[in-house]
Amino acid sequence: MSELLEVRGLRIEAPKKDGPAIQIVKGVDFDVKAGEVVALIGESGSGKTTISLGSLAYTKPGLEFSGGSIKLKGDDVLTMEPSEVRNLRGNRVAYLAQSAAATFNPALTINEQVTESAVLHGIMTQDEADARAVELYHALELPDPDRIGFRYPHQVSGGQLQRLMAAMALVGRPDLLVLDEPTTALDVTTQIEVLKAFKKVIREEGSAAIYVTHDLAVVAQVADHIVVLYSGEVQEQGSVDQIINHAKHPYTKRLMAAAHAGPKPGMGDKLTDKHDQDTDNIQVKNMTAGYGEIVDGKPAITVLRDINMSVKNGHVVGVIGESGCGKSTLARVIAGLLPPAQGDIIMDGHTLKGLYKNRSKKDLQKIQFVYQMADTALNPKQLISEIIGRPVEMFQNLSGQKNREKVAEILRLVELPVEFAERYPSELSGGQKQRINLARSLAAMPEIMLCDEVTSALDSIVASNVVKLLKRLRDLTGVSFMFITHDLSTVAAFADEIVVLYAGRIVEQGPVDEVLSPPFHPYTRLLISSVPEMRIGWLEETMKKREMAVGIARGVEITDVGCPFYNRCPIAISGTCERVTAPTYELKPGHFISCHHDAKTILDIERNPQQVLHGFEKAIPDEKIAIIAE
Amino acid sequence: MQRMVIQRIFIGLVTLWVVSVLVFVGTSVLPGDVAQIVMGQSATPETLAAYRAANGLDQPLYMQYATWLGGMVTGDLGISKAGGASISSLIGGRFGNTMFLAGVVAIISVPLSVILGLIAAMYPATWIDRVLTFGTLSLISVPDFFIATFMVLIFAVNLGWLPAIAHISPEDTMMETIRASAMPLITLIIVVSAQMIRMTRAGILNVMNSPYIEMSILKGVRRNRIIVRHAFLNAIGPIVNVVALNLAYLVSGVVIVETIFAYPGLAKLMIDGVQTRDLPLVQACAMIFCGTYVILIILSDVAAILSNPRLRNPK
Numbered sequence: 001m002s003e004l005l006e007v008r009g010l011r012i013e014a015p016k017k018d019g020p021a022i023q024i025v026k027g028v029d030f031d032v033k034a035g036e037v038v039a040l041i042g043e044s045g046s047g048k049t050t051i052s053l054g055s056l057a058y059t060k061p062g063l064e065f066s067g068g069s070i071k072l073k074g075d076d077v078l079t080m081e082p083s084e085v086r087n088l089r090g091n092r093v094a095y096l097a098q099s100a101a102a103t104f105n106p107a108l109t110i111n112e113q114v115t116e117s118a119v120l121h122g123i124m125t126q127d128e129a130d131a132r133a134v135e136l137y138h139a140l141e142l143p144d145p146d147r148i149g150f151r152y153p154h155q156v157s158g159g160q161l162q163r164l165m166a167a168m169a170l171v172g173r174p175d176l177l178v179l180d181e182p183t184t185a186l187d188v189t190t191q192i193e194v195l196k197a198f199k200k201v202i203r204e205e206g207s208a209a210i211y212v213t214h215d216l217a218v219v220a221q222v223a224d225h226i227v228v229l230y231s232g233e234v235q236e237q238g239s240v241d242q243i244i245n246h247a248k249h250p251y252t253k254r255l256m257a258a259a260h261a262g263p264k265p266g267m268g269d270k271l272t273d274k275h276d277q278d279t280d281n282i283q284v285k286n287m288t289a290g291y292g293e294i295v296d297g298k299p300a301i302t303v304l305r306d307i308n309m310s311v312k313n314g315h316v317v318g319v320i321g322e323s324g325c326g327k328s329t330l331a332r333v334i335a336g337l338l339p340p341a342q343g344d345i346i347m348d349g350h351t352l353k354g355l356y357k358n359r360s361k362k363d364l365q366k367i368q369f370v371y372q373m374a375d376t377a378l379n380p381k382q383l384i385s386e387i388i389g390r391p392v393e394m395f396q397n398l399s400g401q402k403n404r405e406k407v408a409e410i411l412r413l414v415e416l417p418v419e420f421a422e423r424y425p426s427e428l429s430g431g432q433k434q435r436i437n438l439a440r441s442l443a444a445m446p447e448i449m450l451c452d453e454v455t456s457a458l459d460s461i462v463a464s465n466v467v468k469l470l471k472r473l474r475d476l477t478g479v480s481f482m483f484i485t486h487d488l489s490t491v492a493a494f495a496d497e498i499v500v501l502y503a504g505r506i507v508e509q510g511p512v513d514e515v516l517s518p519p520f521h522p523y524t525r526l527l528i529s530s531v532p533e534m535r536i537g538w539l540e541e542t543m544k545k546r547e548m549a550v551g552i553a554r555g556v557e558i559t560d561v562g563c564p565f566y567n568r569c570p571i572a573i574s575g576t577c578e579r580v581t582a583p584t585y586e587l588k589p590g591h592f593i594s595c596h597h598d599a600k601t602i603l604d605i606e607r608n609p610q611q612v613l614h615g616f617e618k619a620i621p622d623e624k625i626a627i628i629a630e
Numbered sequence: 631m632q633r634m635v636i637q638r639i640f641i642g643l644v645t646l647w648v649v650s651v652l653v654f655v656g657t658s659v660l661p662g663d664v665a666q667i668v669m670g671q672s673a674t675p676e677t678l679a680a681y682r683a684a685n686g687l688d689q690p691l692y693m694q695y696a697t698w699l700g701g702m703v704t705g706d707l708g709i710s711k712a713g714g715a716s717i718s719s720l721i722g723g724r725f726g727n728t729m730f731l732a733g734v735v736a737i738i739s740v741p742l743s744v745i746l747g748l749i750a751a752m753y754p755a756t757w758i759d760r761v762l763t764f765g766t767l768s769l770i771s772v773p774d775f776f777i778a779t780f781m782v783l784i785f786a787v788n789l790g791w792l793p794a795i796a797h798i799s800p801e802d803t804m805m806e807t808i809r810a811s812a813m814p815l816i817t818l819i820i821v822v823s824a825q826m827i828r829m830t831r832a833g834i835l836n837v838m839n840s841p842y843i844e845m846s847i848l849k850g851v852r853r854n855r856i857i858v859r860h861a862f863l864n865a866i867g868p869i870v871n872v873v874a875l876n877l878a879y880l881v882s883g884v885v886i887v888e889t890i891f892a893y894p895g896l897a898k899l900m901i902d903g904v905q906t907r908d909l910p911l912v913q914a915c916a917m918i919f920c921g922t923y924v925i926l927i928i929l930s931d932v933a934a935i936l937s938n939p940r941l942r943n944p945k
Contacts, residue, residue: 056848058847085850086850086852087850089847089849089850090849090850091850094849095845095848095849097844099841102840102841102842103841103842104842105845105846105863105864106842106864107860107863107864107939108860116846116849117849120851120852120855121850151943152939152940152943154940168849
């Protein structure tokens with residue numbers, strides 16, 4: 001038998017007490033050959049995670065297998081005894097989940113969790129498993145590999161934890177790995193780092209893998225074979241080249257269309273004249289903010305420094321940067337959730353009070369916050385009509401019938417049926433909940449909406465629909481947006497201006513097309529080149545660039561003096577960049593860059609990459625480069 | 631982490647001080663004149679005044695408080711207003727009895743409840759879980775005096791196995807003491823265990839919904855090991871809190887059980903003190919009870935801190 005895994009006619013359903021069961025997976029066939037990576041792709045609800053868990057003979061609570069077979073080296077996992085199933089899981093088939101942070105037990109050391117399954121299944125003694133784990137930590141290029149296992153999960157970074165989870169899966173040398181969206185929740189830079197480590201380790205270990213994702217660009221980098229799923233059925237399958245370059249099925253073509261083309265200038269729609277008023281809606285002046293007690297205008301932990309930016313009426317400003325750069329903190333300061341230590345927030349000609357409690361009702365109404373997770377932001381015990389009706393009553397003094405009419409109007413505005421008013425959030429899909437989340441902010445009739453990663457948890461088709469909705473809302477109501485995200489492609493297609501934050505400082509800002517075309521700030525350049533392209537071999541090409549290797553291997557550190565990007569910057573000037581705060585200069589009207597290099601130098605470097613390596617080698621010792629670039 | 635522990639102890643001391651003020655002021659504003667009660671109806675105003683002067687009752691309240699607090703801190707609990715014996719000697723034996731009762735109950739009930747709670751969590755919705763859930767729910771709903779009276783009816787009146795009155799004295803042998811106090815012990819074990827079993831079960835089942843538990847299932851770990859090794863450690867915080875509150879109840883809240891079995895414990899002594907308007911005795915007992923609460927809660931907080939690796943091992 002040449003196939004490692006044979007899935008035939010797999011059916012999984014959700015039984016209902018009243019009425020027929022809901023079919024989740026409707027007869028799926030596919031194979032995984034030894035040493036091959038098979039990607040299951042599709043949007044949420046396509047059944048891709050459910051199918052992948054099937055290879056571990058596991059279903060989420062509330063689901064059950066109702067037909068077909070899943071044969072691992074000829075043994076049908078669906079008919080196994082409980083003891084055989086335990087021996088299958090973690091030993092023959094290993095699972096990697098989307099969020100390593102939630103998957104590691106906070107109360108146990110990393111090493112105990114990594115080695116647990118191999119020792120329990122009797123494959124190795126504890127000592128052998130420990131040695132194997134350290135070997136994997138080396139292979140996964142984790143820092144301090146000999147001792148990282150003694151730490152607790154909260155003591156390592158998200159990207160490291162994601163790779164440690166790979167070690168946990170690989171320690172018992174399983175025949176098959178199941179990777180469930182393992183990079184979706186990560187920053188672009190971290191995603192590359194993790195993808196590279198996964199790919200290397202899968203190749204070295206020679207194990208086969210099922211890779212579940214909705215991101216086609218990622219699939220193009222890691223998969224050998226692709227299975228396209230929609231609503232629990234296979235639409236199309238074939239080699240990665242067939243699907244990526246010669247898709248046949250209309251659904252696959254649609255997926256490709258929704259997939260991100262890399263961020264480029266000229267992707268966005270131009271503003272409609274009606275709302276292009278070029279007057280400032282909100283202005284942030286010389287603002288410094290952070291957490292802890294403020295003494296002499298300095299917080300205990302400074303996060304944001306010298307922030308100067310503005311959002312014009314009817315404009316969309318995209319705020320980008322990796323996690324830990326202060327994007328959400330900036331929105332919290334503007335919303336009044338965190339008073340600034342220095343500087344002013346100016347709106348419609350007057351300075352706003354630092355803390356929301358001291359702001360007038362009118363000011364509160366003008367600024368509305370939209371949270372990332374609709375699941376946690378919406379009260380599960382309230383009807384949609386209450387969730388949206390509250391701000392309508394509070395800010396527009398409408399109650400009774402008038403309130404209900406307004407709620408209906410707002411629901412129509414976010415393109416949801418009016419009947420949804422009588423439902424609870426749990427009865428809606430992820431995308432619908434996000435629309436309610438937006439509708440609640442909209443109900444206050446704000447002038448500006450602060451959207452914190454509102455599309456990050458959604459898959460590409462749902463996310464692009466939410467962005468379309470935001471555009472429509474802007475055209476209809478003239479509301480401004482501050483759109484915080486780590487997804488550059490969405491910003492490129494949606495924003496009018498971009499603010500690039502790094503370690504609490506604005507390193508570059510300006511009109512979207514200016515920021516996305518050279519000269520780039522070195523950090524903007526790193527972000528843009530980290531966005532995966534839907535092209536086979538992109539990952540390898542990118543990692544060959546040594547300046548990418550170093551930018552990716554290091555994380556965000558907030559520094560008090562100098563340019564915080566110094567230790568990741570390929571063109572850093574030793575002796576200057578780490579000591580002196582970078583000057584800010586205006587390249588074109590409204591386009592600012594903060595860098596010790598002038599625009600001409602940056603452009604020269606852009607054209608002549610040799611120079612990049614030259615400066616870069618000065619900044620980083622050679623042996624370190626060798627390790628990173630390997 | 632050391633700082634957090636020291637902070638907890640400091641907060642505990644402040645709480646104790648606030649409690650001392652409340653206890654002192656509270657007992658002082660109670661109606662009734664100690665001198666009048668002690669000297670009786672026939673006392674003349676002169677003898678009353680003399681009594682007050684001798685006992686410092688004529689001084690301003692804050693002076694009385696300072697003297698009293700000073701005594702408390704140095705271990706001098708004062709002289710009983712009724713009978714004139716030193717309060718330390720009155721409390722001494724009773725304190726030992728209460729500690730014996732609380733200690734034995736704790737030693738039996740804490741491991742018992744945690745184990746039963748674990749078992750209920752390991753086999754949810756099976757007959758074991760149903761029996762435990764039904765039993766604990768029923769026992770929580772039934773007041774302790776009912777359980778106590780019921781026990782007397784069965785074991786003392788009908789079966790005649792155990793004495794209805796828990797009469798213990800220092801000369802008794804260990805076996806005699808245990809036999810004499812068997813019924814209050816069993817009653818208390820039932821009362822405190824029910825709540826601890828339920829909290830252990832709920833705490834663990836709550837953790838069982840976490841993604842890291844699903845991960846351990848997918849690693850092929852047995853359910854029993856998942857509960858003991860993965861879930862229990864994360865549920866310790868809430869469990870320890872309930873245990874601490876129940877232990878504190880054993881010291882102070884057992885008045886009814888002590889009264890029914892005529893068990894010579896501290897809570898009963900305090901009730902007697904209230905009846906005789908023996909304020910120094912009431913104050914001393916109140917301080918001991920509050921001290922027990924504060925100490926147990928500090929201990930449970932420290933245990934919760936120690937069981938949390940985030941607090942134990944900062945980044």
